[in-house]
Amino acid sequence: MVTAEPSRPVTAAAGVDPLGAPYLPGRFAIPARPPTFLRRRRLHRHLDVGRTTPLTMVNGAAGAGKTLLVADWAASLDEPVVWLTSDAGQTPGLFWAYLLEALHHHGVLEPAEVGFPADAHRVDRKLLARLAVALAARERPVVVVLDEYDRVTDPAVSEQVEFVLRHAGRGLHLLLVTRTEPLLPLHRHRAAGTLTEIRNAELAFTPEETVGLLALHGLELSVAAAAALVERTGGWAAGLRLCALAAREADDPEAYLKEFEAGQSTVADYLLGEVLKRQPAETQDLLLRVSVLDRFSPVLANTLTGRLDAEPILDGLRRQNAFVESLGHSWYRLHPLFGEILRSQLEVTRPGLRPLLHRRAARWLRRSGYLPEALAHGAAAGDWEFTAAALVDDLAIGQLFTGLRAEGLADLFSGMAPETTSPAAELVRAARALNHHDLGRGLAHLHHAERTLAAEASDPAAAQLSCALLEAHAARLTGAPGRAEKAARSARHLQGEVPAQLLEQHPELNALLLTHLGTTHLWAGRFQDARAALDAVVASPAGAATALPRQASLSHLALIDYLDGWLDRAERKALAALTETERYGLPPSSGSSVGHLVRAAVAVERDELDEAQSLLDEAAVSAPAGPDDPVTAAGRALTTARLRLAQGDAPAALSAAEPAITADVVSPWERGQAAAIACSAHLAEGRPETAARALLGAPDDQAACAVEAARALLAVGHPGPAIEMLDAVPPEGEAGPAVTVPALLVRAQACDQAGDPATARRILTRALLDARRERLRRPFLEARPWVLRLLATDPQDGLAEGWLLRGALPTTAGPLVVEELSARERDVLARLAQMMSTEEIAADLYVSVNTVKTHLKGIFRKLAVNRRTDAVRRARELGLL
Amino acid sequence: MRYEIRVDGQMSETLAKSFPELNHVVLAGQTILFGPVVDEAHLYGLVARCQSLGLRIVEMRRQPE
Numbered sequence: 001m002v003t004a005e006p007s008r009p010v011t012a013a014a015g016v017d018p019l020g021a022p023y024l025p026g027r028f029a030i031p032a033r034p035p036t037f038l039r040r041r042r043l044h045r046h047l048d049v050g051r052t053t054p055l056t057m058v059n060g061a062a063g064a065g066k067t068l069l070v071a072d073w074a075a076s077l078d079e080p081v082v083w084l085t086s087d088a089g090q091t092p093g094l095f096w097a098y099l100l101e102a103l104h105h106h107g108v109l110e111p112a113e114v115g116f117p118a119d120a121h122r123v124d125r126k127l128l129a130r131l132a133v134a135l136a137a138r139e140r141p142v143v144v145v146l147d148e149y150d151r152v153t154d155p156a157v158s159e160q161v162e163f164v165l166r167h168a169g170r171g172l173h174l175l176l177v178t179r180t181e182p183l184l185p186l187h188r189h190r191a192a193g194t195l196t197e198i199r200n201a202e203l204a205f206t207p208e209e210t211v212g213l214l215a216l217h218g219l220e221l222s223v224a225a226a227a228a229l230v231e232r233t234g235g236w237a238a239g240l241r242l243c244a245l246a247a248r249e250a251d252d253p254e255a256y257l258k259e260f261e262a263g264q265s266t267v268a269d270y271l272l273g274e275v276l277k278r279q280p281a282e283t284q285d286l287l288l289r290v291s292v293l294d295r296f297s298p299v300l301a302n303t304l305t306g307r308l309d310a311e312p313i314l315d316g317l318r319r320q321n322a323f324v325e326s327l328g329h330s331w332y333r334l335h336p337l338f339g340e341i342l343r344s345q346l347e348v349t350r351p352g353l354r355p356l357l358h359r360r361a362a363r364w365l366r367r368s369g370y371l372p373e374a375l376a377h378g379a380a381a382g383d384w385e386f387t388a389a390a391l392v393d394d395l396a397i398g399q400l401f402t403g404l405r406a407e408g409l410a411d412l413f414s415g416m417a418p419e420t421t422s423p424a425a426e427l428v429r430a431a432r433a434l435n436h437h438d439l440g441r442g443l444a445h446l447h448h449a450e451r452t453l454a455a456e457a458s459d460p461a462a463a464q465l466s467c468a469l470l471e472a473h474a475a476r477l478t479g480a481p482g483r484a485e486k487a488a489r490s491a492r493h494l495q496g497e498v499p500a501q502l503l504e505q506h507p508e509l510n511a512l513l514l515t516h517l518g519t520t521h522l523w524a525g526r527f528q529d530a531r532a533a534l535d536a537v538v539a540s541p542a543g544a545a546t547a548l549p550r551q552a553s554l555s556h557l558a559l560i561d562y563l564d565g566w567l568d569r570a571e572r573k574a575l576a577a578l579t580e581t582e583r584y585g586l587p588p589s590s591g592s593s594v595g596h597l598v599r600a601a602v603a604v605e606r607d608e609l610d611e612a613q614s615l616l617d618e619a620a621v622s623a624p625a626g627p628d629d630p631v632t633a634a635g636r637a638l639t640t641a642r643l644r645l646a647q648g649d650a651p652a653a654l655s656a657a658e659p660a661i662t663a664d665v666v667s668p669w670e671r672g673q674a675a676a677i678a679c680s681a682h683l684a685e686g687r688p689e690t691a692a693r694a695l696l697g698a699p700d701d702q703a704a705c706a707v708e709a710a711r712a713l714l715a716v717g718h719p720g721p722a723i724e725m726l727d728a729v730p731p732e733g734e735a736g737p738a739v740t741v742p743a744l745l746v747r748a749q750a751c752d753q754a755g756d757p758a759t760a761r762r763i764l765t766r767a768l769l770d771a772r773r774e775r776l777r778r779p780f781l782e783a784r785p786w787v788l789r790l791l792a793t794d795p796q797d798g799l800a801e802g803w804l805l806r807g808a809l810p811t812t813a814g815p816l817v818v819e820e821l822s823a824r825e826r827d828v829l830a831r832l833a834q835m836m837s838t839e840e841i842a843a844d845l846y847v848s849v850n851t852v853k854t855h856l857k858g859i860f861r862k863l864a865v866n867r868r869t870d871a872v873r874r875a876r877e878l879g880l881l
Numbered sequence: 882m883r884y885e886i887r888v889d890g891q892m893s894e895t896l897a898k899s900f901p902e903l904n905h906v907v908l909a910g911q912t913i914l915f916g917p918v919v920d921e922a923h924l925y926g927l928v929a930r931c932q933s934l935g936l937r938i939v940e941m942r943r944q945p946e
Binding site for chain 1: 890930
């Protein structure tokens with residue numbers, strides 16, 4: 001029955017492993033009942049009655065027999081029961097990942113149905129809503145048991161459990177097995193009659209049940225004697241069992257029990273001492289040693305004792321129901337009550353042994369492929385050289401950046417002793433620093449690791465590959481394409497030297513590497529290379545481990561589309577990136593802020609300025625701590641500048657377009673766009689000469705700059721050179737409307753100025769056709785007076801109506817209102833006409849001065865004026881007043 | 882803050898080692914654990930430790946400084 005080798009994790013076969021590491025077995029198994037287990041009908045009946053309420057709580061002290069009671073009841077049901085034993089210190093992400101995995105494991109949910117959390121610290125509400133909906137749709141309620149729920153201490157988890165419980169309706173029957181009062185709103189459940197409670201008093205053994213229990217241990221006892229025992233132990237199941245064990249070993253069980261009844265020591269303490277003392281020396285030694293482990297198999301126990309007898313000993317203890325509980329798959333755990341006492345015994349009787357035991361356990365767990373547990377024990381042993389090497393050799397360094405374990409790993413390594421200077425330890429330090437955008441420290445540690453690795457005779461490919469990943473990360477932060485390429489080349493070379501299986505287990509490594517490479521190419525303006533790398537990441541299989549790099553790649557692909565002038569495509573990709581966030585409940589990241597920035601930039605082009613502002617604010621909220629990488633910084637600066645320009649605030653646009661970005665190479669598109677915005681801002685302020693000068697330092701091949709240069713020429717009345725300027729722009733096959741339409745408009749204007757209105761109209765038609773599909777409004781609004789004049793004389797078959805012009809065109813030529821004024825703007829305008837000051841208007845309308853200023857800007861923009869008197873005059877002309 | 886926690890039963894020396902930060906005194910049928918408690922979190926931790934050792938708390942109070 002018990003096999004020598006630990007069984008592989010039960011979930012590995014299911015193929016879904018959201019944590020990128022095998023689970024230790026036993027977490028999803030209903031604990032086995034020992035032969036001496038006494039079934040108590042009254043409690044079973046209460047649990048049966050409890051199925052009419054959505055929530056049942058079994059709440060009692062350690063060793064009260066809660067888990068075995070619920071396990072026995074659950075096993076007697078003729079339907080699958082989803083069992084999850086909670087772990088200490090679980091964050092919401094891990095808790096839900098495990099629960100979803102348990103649901104998949106029992107075939108209650110399809111993995112694709114709900115998705116997985118990708119971040120340990122938060123879970124998206126939508127993911128929980130999908131779970132609740134999936135459960136609510138079930139015909140029969142699924143029974144979910146959360147054992148040891150007292151170990152869940154994060155209030156957020158209980159709040160989320162309550163949310164799912166409330167919305168799953170009749171599809172879920174939840175059983176909480178806990179030692180402490182959970183943080184759910186129990187009073188509300190009690191008032192609504194939706195809670196069944198089985199508490200300590202009900203769990204306590206009655207004298208009759210005690211007689212039955214002791215009989216299973218081969219002890220005959222009268223009910224009166226049992227009553228005295230119940231009195232002494234408070235009907236405490238663990239106490240009674242230990243009592244039975246101790247009495248059975250005694251020469252005269254009756255006398256022994258009498259003696260115990262009369263005693264004054266604490267029950268557990270006394271009984272444990274008694275029972276432990278009666279165990280063979282080997283058993284005592286084994287129990288003390290395994291007390292450092294949460295779960296163990298016979299082989300692991302042998303590793304700690306240095307003997308080979310764990311299997312019969314553990315099996316014997318399991319049969320006696322003493323100290324250990326079977327988790328199935330020949331894995332065990334200590335009864336929680338004794339774990340604590342045994343650990344203090346270990347400290348007293350074998351001082352100094354604990355770190356050694358942790359070290360041995362860590363090495364065994366590492367060899368057996370249980371990396372997270374190996375790391376935890378390595379850290380507990382203070383063996384940082386081993387722990388860091390385990391992470392690096394497993395190619396798991398990417399898990400410090402992405403996936404559910406990222407936060408937990410970072411915490412674990414935050415305690416790393418500074419005197420550990422092995423290459424692996426330095427790599428871990430570098431990764432943690434880079435993750436916080438601390439470039440200086442990151443590079444220092446990275447270079448130290450690289451030097452040590454180079455000096456070593458052996459050539460550990462995993463460590464070299466980790467170096468390459470971190471190099472690429474540093475290259476992204478510094479905008480250094482050469483460095484990124486070098487790192488990618490060496491990674492490609494090294495990937496052949498590490499076991500293929502490791503690479504498969506860690507898809508995040510390659511995904512992160514390619515994302516860094518792609519974004520660095522993007523910075524350098526090599527869009528084709530960038531696309532190739534980023535597309536490869538997006539095409540890789542989805543999963544929690546790669547969710548962050550996938551999201552970043554999609555966002556950056558969206559940015560490329562935007563820069564190429566394809567607004568719809570850019571928006572779709574940015575939305576897909578943000579969907580990735582929601583699906584996995586990701587935290588704010590630089591990837592998601594680029595996604596928001598692209599959407600904001602698209603909104604500016606469509607003249608949806610309020611939308612743009614709120615997206616820009618969202619991007620700022622989702623920005624991670626620490627300085628932005630160059631692409632994000634540029635995206636933020638340029639989008640802000642374009643929005644300010646569109647709002648008519650040219651000085652603000654000018655200052656926003658000049659961010660302090662430090663990067664190894666100059667980004668042609670960043671420089672080009674910044675220069676174009678500066679030029680446009682100067683033109684808006686009526687300074688064509690300064691505008692032209694703003695373009696002097698810009699790269700030659702940027703279409704946006706050529707268009708602005710042509711506009712500047714046009715502004716000073718040189719239509720011919722303007723057209724030549726536009727002709728000089730190389731035709732771009734890839735360019736979309738947001739790039740081509742502004743050029744068409746300037747060309748049309750130039751033709752018109754040069755006395756060729758027919759050509760101008762023809763070109764305008766093309767621009768309208770191209771722009772309409774993408775709802776590209778901004779270039780037309782920039783050329784507003786001219787476009788409107790032309791449209792007024794020739795409506796272009798209504799091409800502009802419905803999306804560009806709101807409302808019908810008046811027949812008179814002249815300045816037109818492109819956008820309707822809002823009701824509030826009309827209020828402000830009416831008061832403006834009465835010569836009221838901003839402060840007076842604010843007081844009159846019960847709003848703040850700033851709000852009035854915002855309305856004024858809106859009025860100026862819509863009426864295409866710059867001054868209050870002009871606004872009033874224009875409004876009178878248009879019959880608005 | 883200083884606290885004293887009174888639990889049912891006489892604790893053995895070994896079990897008392899589970900509370901290395903506290904002193905203890907064994908009375909007839911009860912044990913009093915007493916000593917400095919860092920903060921609320923520490924206090925709750927002590928209560929949880931009592932529970933996981935199967936100790937029944939009879940009384941718990943803050944001592945005057």
